[in-house]
Amino acid sequence: MAGNKLHGRLPSDLGKNLPSIKDIGIGLNLFSGVLPLSLTNLSTLQAIDATSNSFSGVVPSDLGRLQNLNLFQMDNNMLEANNEEEWEFxxxxxxCSRLQKLELGWNRLKGKLPSSLANLSANLxxxxxxxNKISGAVPLDVGNLASLQLVDLSDNLLSGAIPESIGKLTQLNELYLSSNNISGVVPSSIxxxxxxxxxxxxxNNLQGSIPPSIGNLSKLSVLDLFKNKVTGFIPNEVGHLSSISIDFDLSYxxxxxxxxxxxxxxxxxxxxTLxxxxxxxxxxxxISNCRVLEKLALDGNSFQGSIPVTFNKMAGLTFLNLTNNKLNGSIPGNLASITNLQELYLAHNNLSGTIPESLGNQTSLLRLDLSFNNLHGKVPKxxxxxxxxxxxxxxxxxxCGGVPQLHLPECPSSSARKNKKGMSKSLRIAIPTAGAPLLSIFVVWAGLLYRKLKKASKKEIPPQFTEPELPIVPYNDILKGTDGFSEANVLGKGRYGKVYKCTLENQATAVAVKVFNLQVSGSYKSFQAECEALRRVKHRCLVKIVTCCSSIDHQGQDFRAIVFEFMTNSSLDRWIHSNFDRQNGQGALSLSQRLDIAVDIVDALDYLHNGCQPPVIHCDLKPSNILLNQDMRACVGDFGIARVLDEATSKQHMNSNSSxxxxxxxxxxxxxxxDGLAVSTNGDVFSLGITLIEMFTGRSPTNDMFKDGISLHHYAEVAFPDKVMEIADANIWLREGPNTSNDTRYITKIKECLSSVIQLGILCSKQLPTERLSMSNAAAEMHAIRDKYSSTQQLSDVRSYQ
Known part of the structure; x- marks a missing residue:
């Protein structure tokens, strides 16, 4: 009766009324209640499959009476075990000497894993x-279960070491122990x-070195030791693992x-991934012998030397990350011959030379990060x-050069350099001679202007106010491009003004113009703060400033505006809180999209806090200030109250009555x-935590439901981890494929991912600043969550295939 919508409880006398039944298949229904004790009277019973229901309570302790039982499958229920007595089953x-499958994943089992597990059927x-939340160690004698082909104890609280006896499981095909607290070394018996x-x-917390014996695993397709504390060298024996076809991950x-x-x-x-x-x-x-390699991640190491020119032999490569190493030399131009390359990250190295023109001809390339190197010369267009x-x-x-939007200086032409060198002696004398009277006139004019300004009425512009170091666009161009600041072109409104869609004559596409209302107190400072912050930063996940306008409007009043790159998909806030077409999921964000957006957000903040000198504090992170481009990737914007965290700022205590x-x-x-504490990176971490919870629950922190001491943080904390699926944004499911609600592994994958993100949001939004994660740790964790979700999809594909 599997795969229906049956509900209710199983009859308590089930074992009495159906004495000869052999198989019970009621998975993927809505049954609840406890498992009837009378089940143990069914002496002929061979299989119980009640996967994906809502059965609760403990497992009957005398299941051993079912001596013909070969399958006991109760995945994805709410079964409990909290102590030694409740683990007696x-x-x-x-x-049950014929037992071949025991599956109890995704329940509410707690307490220590009993050592009696090693005494189960030799046919298992x-x-x-x-x-679950199972603690304790993997039984030392697990090697007694010689027929095991699959062991999955992942995502629990297991500790201790991997037993040496595991080497006796010579028929084992799949071993999953991930996301526990397992320590010790990878046993050589593996x-x-x-x-x-x-x-x-x-x-996990695995330590020690990778045993060379791992080279004996001639059928291995996935080796995943990501995020442990493994030390030592990568053994040469890895070269024997030619069977690995899916994933080799030793990162972090x-x-x-x-x-x-x-x-x-x-x-x-x-x-x-290393x-x-x-x-x-x-x-x-x-490494170029790995001809079918699609992803190569060597970032965050200390690799030296040049980038191998043989990389172009990896014709299937779509992702190459060499960021944060010590590579030198030039960028090989033949990287452009990798026809499917989509993402290339070479930032934070010591690369020199010019940017290969051929990279501009690479039509598949979607992301290119060459920042913080020693590159020079002309940028391709x-x-x-x-x-x-x-x-x-x-x-x-x-x-130099490049498209105008990059605002790079023009490259000197060969003729200009020649003229400079060949300037005649008479001309070199004539220029300063003619310039002297002009300089005198300028000094007199500046003095008169100073007197005039001194007598003028004071405005709100602070004494240290200076115009931003950006190209200036005329007021009339903005007036014309916004159709006279028409309400039809308004993209958004804030405390200091409005944002308009604008088409400038010198721009091929539309831009966004933030026009400051200078009648509002603080708007001048906001304009200056945003220009000051944005002129210091450049990152793919930050909204890019195109130009600015500091002028006089048609009424003779001061006018200030900043021109940004236009983001075609508006703000994250609109995507989270809009009504969607529930029949086909139009407009809803999928889980994968939300994870990518979350990674972009943490990357932006990590750059502001740790990649800028001095650091920049955003101070106003929220979904309405996170914009989405055409590819649905996020860029953090609105730096109107951002602070550059110099030494004076970090020591300053704020006055809540001050500006x-x-x-x-x-x-x-x-x-x-x-409470008047100073601006710090901890404040941005808090805002990030709230934003993450909002992204994945669909609940705004200002929702009417949050009152009387209940906040969005508390709402998530109470639900974690058992009720995460209940608080998750229902719109996530609008973009998922058909029949996924009946796929146990798929639902589990979603639940694990949501639990991890919600937990990260909770850790970031703790009440006390000292209890929050650092932004760098939050970024690493968010990347790990996204990567694990992606890799789990691949592992699921492998399982389905097998």
Whole structure:
């Protein structure tokens, strides 16, 4: 009766009225209540499959009476076990000598995993108990279960070491121990499991080195040690793992030394991720033997030398990240011959030379980050170099040319250089001679102007006010481009003015113009603060400033405006809180899109806090200030109350009555700002936490439901982790495919992902600043959540195939 909408409880006398039944298949329904004790009277029963219902309570302790039982499958229910007594059913199942599958994942099982688990049937093939809250250690004698083919104990609270006896499981195909607190080393006996195809132990506390015996796993397709504390060198024996075809992930460990040349033996590999280690030396040319590689991530290491010119042999490469290394030399022009390359990240290295013109001809390239190198010369004007959303070249001070929107200096022509060198002696004398009288006239004019300004009535412009270092656009151009500031062109409104859609004559596409209402107190300072912040920063996840206007309007009044890149998909706020077409999901954000947007947000803030000197504090992060481009990627905007965190600012305590008092918006502002504490990065972390919770629950912090001491943070904290699916934004499901509601693994994947994001939001929005994560840790965690969700999709595909 599986896959219907049946509900209610199973009859308590089920075991009495159906004495000869062999199979009970009631999965994917809506049954609730406890499992009847009378089930244990069904001596002929061979299989119980009640996956994906709402059964609760404890598992009957005398299941061992079902001596013909070969399958007990209760995934995705609400079964409980809190102490040794409630775990007795495991010891009882040792009497079921024919048991082949035991699946209890995604329930509410707690307490220590009983050692009696190792006494189960020698015929047991599948042991699956993921996504509970089981503690304790993996039983030392787990090797007794010699017929096991799949073990999944991931996403629990297990501790201790991986038992050496695991090497006895010579028939094991898949081992999942990820997202626990397992410590110790990867046992060398793992190399004896020659049938192993998937080894996933990411997000634990594993230490020590990778055993060379791992090279014996000739059937391995996935090796995932991501986010542990593994040390030492990558063993040369990895070159023997030619069977790895899906994922090789050793990222975010403590690995050091060179990347062995034997890595070229991974000829069937699609993804190689070694980010966030301490690897050094040259990148071996042999890596180009991985011809089918699609993703190569070596960022966050200490690789030296030049980028191998042989990279172009990896014809299927779509993602290449070499950020944050010590690479030097020039950028190989033949990278443009990788026909499917979509993302290329080379920032924060010591690369020199010019940008290859050929990269502009690469039609598939969507994102290119060359920032913070030593590049010089002319910037190409084709392809990705016209897509300012996906391009970052900041931190290369000797670049010139490019499209006008980059605001780079013009490149000197060869004739100009020649004229400068060939200037005659008489001309060099004539210029300063003629210039002297002009200089005298200018000094007199400046003095008269100073007297005039001194007598003029004082305005709100602060004494230190200076015009931003940006090209100026005339007022009349903005007036014409907005059709006289027509309400039809209004994109949004804020405390200091309005944002209009505008078409400037010198712009090929529309731009957004933020016009400041100078009659509002604080607007001059807001204009200056935004210009000051934006002239310091450039990042792909920050809204790009095009130009500004500091002029006089047609009534003779001061006029201030900032021109930004136009974001075609408006603000994140509109996407979260709009009504959508529920029949086809039009307009709703999928889970993958929300994860990508969240990663963009944390990347932007991490850059502001840790990539800028001095750091920049946004002070007003919220969904309405996060804009989405044509590709639905996020850019953080509105720096109207941002602060540059110099030494004086960091030591200053705020006065809530002053113009720099409580900074932010209601619901998103850090609570310590209300107590007069100084602006700090912790304030942005709080706003990030609230924004993340809002993104994935669809609830605004100013919703009427939050009152009497109940906040959005508290709402999420109470629901975590058991009720995360209940508070999740229902619009997420509008974009998911048909029949996914009946896919247990898919629902579990969603639940794990949502739990992780909500937990991150809670950790970031703690009441006390000292209890919050740092922005760099929050960014790393958000990347890990997104990457795990993506990799889990791949692993699910593998499981489905097998």
């Amino acid at each position: 495991v010891a009882s199942l040792a009497n 093939q599948v042991l699956q108990i993921p996504s 190399g004896k499991i020659t049938s192993l195809s998937i080894l996933s132990v990411h997000a 460990n403590l690995l050091e030394g060179p990347l062995p040349s034997e890595v070229g033996g991974l000829v069937n590999l699609k993804e190689l 980010s966030g280690n301490k690897l050094s030396g040259d990148i071996p040319d042999t 084709e392809g990705i170099f016209t897509n300012l959303t996906g391009l970052s070249i900041v931190g290369n001070n000797a670049l 720099i008092g409580i900074r932010g918006s209601i619901g998103y502002i850090a609570p310590e700002y209300g």
